[in-house]
Amino acid sequence: MSLLKERRKTRQINVGSQPVGSDAPVSVQSMTNTQTQDVQATVNQILSLEKAGCEIVRAAVPDMEAAKALKKIKAQIHIPLIADIHFDWRLAIASAESGVDGLRINPGNIGTADKIKAVVDCAKAHKLPIRIGVNGGSLEKEIEKQYGVTARGMVESALANIRILEDLGFYDIKVSLKASDVARTVEAYRQLSPLTDVPLHVGVTEAGGLYAGITKSAIGIGMLLSEGIGDTIRVSLTRDPVEEIRTGFEILRALGLRQRGPELISCPTCGRCKINLFKIAEQVEKALLERSARIKVAIMGCVVNGPGEAKEADIGIAGGDGNGILFKKGKVIRKIDQAYLVDELIKEIDAMTLKAEEVNGKES
Structure with missing residues (x-):
């Protein structure tokens, strides 16, 4: 309502x-x-x-x-x-x-x-x-x-x-x-x-x-x-x-009045977080500015609760100790070296965007 x-x-x-x-x-x-x-x-x-x-x-x-x-x-x-x-x-x-x-x-x-x-x-x-x-x-x-x-x-x-x-x-x-x-x-x-x-x-x-x-x-x-x-x-x-x-x-x-580009959600971090989530969230947020796909992206601090807590997200990453995971709709897709987490996430988002554009193009 x-x-x-x-x-x-x-x-x-x-x-x-x-x-x-x-x-x-x-x-x-x-x-x-x-x-x-x-x-x-x-x-x-x-x-x-x-x-x-x-x-x-x-x-x-x-x-x-x-x-x-x-x-x-x-x-x-x-x-x-x-x-x-x-x-x-x-x-x-x-x-x-x-x-x-x-x-x-x-x-x-x-x-x-x-x-x-x-x-x-x-x-x-x-x-x-x-x-x-x-x-x-x-x-x-x-x-x-x-x-x-x-x-x-x-x-x-x-x-x-x-x-x-x-x-x-x-x-x-x-x-x-x-x-x-x-x-x-x-x-x-x-x-x-x-x-x-x-x-x-x-x-x-x-x-x-x-x-x-x-x-x-x-x-x-x-x-x-x-x-x-x-x-x-x-x-x-x-x-x-x-x-x-x-x-x-x-x-x-x-307010639900307009949607432009991806929506970013992220956890506030706690003692389980082993990565610099603040920096990662800032990098992702900046990269998403020029992306047009209307998807929900999650940046989570740990692999223990991350995918489950953000299972409504279309795609997300969760940090670990030296590595992290990429997940979609709460399901783990693969492990990624921590140094490449942001790059891999953006690649996946761009692939999702391209696929959505191709589908929309065929439908129109």
Whole structure:
């Protein structure tokens, strides 16, 4: 029995080739942390994100050099690219002309009505969606004065900005409401979701380093998705953004919303463990990032209980003293020298993947 509530119905927009909202799967996004002006570094990072499964990527546009660099970046990547704009309306227009697939702005801080209209007219001409990015730390002064830095203030800011765009006849909108604390973020999304049908981009901003960031994001994003709120997500970490994609898909997997690639399970180890299981699990986890097979992989610390405890896994390894075993569905297949455990496991996974692809190809 699913504990998830029915997903909120929204209008659907398209970010390049990626549908967002309505019945489209919840998509996983990230943001580059390179200098956008450094085209090659930015392209290399986006290509790494693509391999990890990133479906939409955002890049900061602090100046005109960065806006113009987006054209060269876009030509070398394969997923939709969003330009992140603050304050300067001219950067939004230059980014659109560089061929991006969407804009992230806050209409309230773009400037006067004619500047907002210029950006909207440009987005219409290029068929680009706009994400209204409301951040708890940068609310409009009049809204902050009336409501304070609260969930209600964030909601009022979002509604005001939605009205600005819709009054200009623009409806390809999605909205994010982010704060650095989970409670305020969750409450803001809960308040906004029944008031509009725009798709919602969900995340907890400035979440922190690896452990704090994953914890905050898993709780905040997970709570909202379980309530049917959220059409696209980003996990914000002060780390390599590839870690954001890994975490995002694991959140979706844990909720049963999406499956991407192998699922890794591993034991926490005990005194019976005779191998460096932490290192092995890390090696396998890294190798599985680029594998597509939807299988369950087990990494267990000892041969005594390993296969039995992980018999629901499609394939796994268990360590011993100098050697280990490879098992499938709880049945031991063969012994392997400890030095080759990971290599042999990956070979078997690749063989299983190839076989599955051949079967699917014949069936289609």
